[in-house]
Amino acid sequence: MKKIIIAIDGFSSCGKSTMAKDLAKEIGYIYIDSGAMYRAVTLYCLQHGMFNADGSIQEETLKQQMKDIHISFQLDPASQRPATYLNGKNVEEEIRTIEVSSHVSPIATLGFVREEMVRQQQAMGKEKGIVMDGRDIGTAVFPHAELKIFVTASAQIRAERRYKELKEKGQDVSFEEILKNIEDRDRIDQSREISPLRKADDALLLDNSHMSIAEQKEWLKEQFNKATHE
Ligand SMILES: Nc1ncnc2c1ncn2[C@@H]1O[C@H](COP(=O)(O)OP(=O)(O)OP(=O)(O)O)[C@@H](O)[C@H]1O
Numbered sequence: 001m002k003k004i005i006i007a008i009d010g011f012s013s014c015g016k017s018t019m020a021k022d023l024a025k026e027i028g029y030i031y032i033d034s035g036a037m038y039r040a041v042t043l044y045c046l047q048h049g050m051f052n053a054d055g056s057i058q059e060e061t062l063k064q065q066m067k068d069i070h071i072s073f074q075l076d077p078a079s080q081r082p083a084t085y086l087n088g089k090n091v092e093e094e095i096r097t098i099e100v101s102s103h104v105s106p107i108a109t110l111g112f113v114r115e116e117m118v119r120q121q122q123a124m125g126k127e128k129g130i131v132m133d134g135r136d137i138g139t140a141v142f143p144h145a146e147l148k149i150f151v152t153a154s155a156q157i158r159a160e161r162r163y164k165e166l167k168e169k170g171q172d173v174s175f176e177e178i179l180k181n182i183e184d185r186d187r188i189d190q191s192r193e194i195s196p197l198r199k200a201d202d203a204l205l206l207d208n209s210h211m212s213i214a215e216q217k218e219w220l221k222e223q224f225n226k227a228t229h230e
């Protein structure tokens, strides 16, 4: 069967990676979480003191250091799970903290950061057989993807899901903090100048507010079957 590119975009914390990962595993495709790449750049900036006290970014410093930021996805030998690596270190947990979530969207507005991330993402999809999730995958990274999905759910429901997840991981966060972060990121992601978050004209819309993980998985598999049998 011919291999295709599957682009899954949508709002923060709506379940994109859950469904993308499940589908990729089932159909034997590569899965790439493009948000993890922007998060890894953000973690690097935090580790290297590139945020000023007022929250602004030392853009020139970051621009010069982009060549020192190496992001990869590898199997963690200890957990046997795929993980995000920043300069050879597994940062899968660190990039999911509320601190990184609070700083990532401004980093993702920077043209030189997006250019480099998109270049690497396009290289990963060269052979097709890939499921990638993010904000601009169907509009900018793979505008010719054979299957495009745009996922949404109410902010309240998304925050509840994320709150439950972070609490289970033992993170010290409040529901209000998570809801605010989701709303802030939605606003910044939709209003940025370069590749803002929006549904591609040819993307299928999925509101999963009242769907279970199993139901959305099945829905996505159906869309994949249709796209590959047309
Ligand atoms: N349909 C669903 N019902 C209930 N919980 C869900 C559903 N889909 C995903 N979740 C849960 O919601 C949380 C967020 O899901 P996920 O990380 O897949 O979202 P995302 O869109 O990839 O987020 P991000 O914007 O950070 O990339 C996870 O805890 C996941 O298990």
Ligand SMILES: Nc1ccn([C@@H]2O[C@H](COP(=O)(O)O)[C@@H](O)[C@H]2O)c(=O)n1
Residues within 6 Å of the ligand: 012, 013, 034, 035, 036, 038, 039, 104, 105, 106, 108, 133, 134, 135, 136, 137, 185, 189
């Ligand atoms: N293709 C993408 C993916 C992500 N971003 C930005 O990164 C943030 C974190 O992404 P998550 O998917 O892990 O939530 C997100 O809020 C965006 O600011 C992006 O710009 N483009």
